[in-house]
Amino acid sequence: MTFTQELAQETQTLRDQIHAMAFNRELAEGTLPPEIFQGYIIQDAHYLEGFARALSLAAAKAPDAQAVAQLAGSATGAIAVERGLHGHYMGLFGITTASFEATDVSAACDHYVSFLLRTAAIGEFPETVAALLPCFWIYRDVGKEIAETSRPENPYAEWIATYSGEAFDESVTRMLALTDRVAAGASSAARARMHHAFKRSCWHEWRFWDSAYNGEGWKEIEPNPA
Template identity: 30%
Template structure:
């Protein structure tokens, strides 16, 4: 099945994410507030486009089940993860002025660009495949971290966002649809789907690195 093949192909980056200092510091509550704030600002940009990508895939696919799923995901993202982030922004006093004045980091920019690229050079199925690592990886991280929890209240709420049964059920549904699409696809599209998934997994790992390093663009 596609998701088993893809998960295996991207295994090194997933395992790297599970033990990344950013993730481990969320769990033990020692993550620097400055790093978490930077992460949230970059993630705001990412999630804004993630929601738009769900809608674009829905518009471009001919598969009714995918159309429905993408629109549901976009709505759930607005009501769930994006709403939680808005609460974080309020608590941390992250203002619209700060958002506007914070440059998009290279990794956040490249990750979003990679996902849009699938809709231009590949297919809606490849674009869908490139979206899965984010939700699936975060769900697995949430399940791992919730076992011991975080002593930091804000980080604990971050963990709880991804560790519930609803998140797990959503991932199983997406995996089943992608497995079906992969089996019905021709070899070229199957390759595109796998490549999109693996690159997104690499970018997930790079996103933690971006946050830890407070990444900026090189100055000429």
């Protein structure tokens, strides 16, 4: 069993829950309310900027030129998705640059990005790679599953095509291979940290979609009664 197969086996229940989430089921059916998808797209644009920064930090720590090029290229690709796919939907929804910048980052988005940046900044390279992997892997698997049942007239067809497409599939395959390669040379303690980081990022993926579906921002602190 490869290391990434171990990761998949260990997180199967959580990843099954992600596939079954109302957000993804309704997106597949094309019935997801536009206002929910709009909120999600705004938060995802904020997220992808942080994700690209974490990939760049990982590239700076990479042990060889091949890994540097791969991670730096993925960082560029994340920004390209933000500008292309998100630009498409923001145009449809009439979201201006000013309104986007005025929208606060949600607690779920901030928590996820902070975890990735902290791991990339102070964690070891193997741990960082494992933390970054779920964003590739889960989106590819969800996108492919949705593409199997989605109809061409689905209003979210551009999103589905992006994450079920060949180009994204190839980037995920490369990331899986890098994770296995890094794990093969890691100590048992480092591999344990990789498992922990991967599981934590899987949870953040679930939390991000759950928060977007329920329109959650920051919980307000109730004032003490007088």
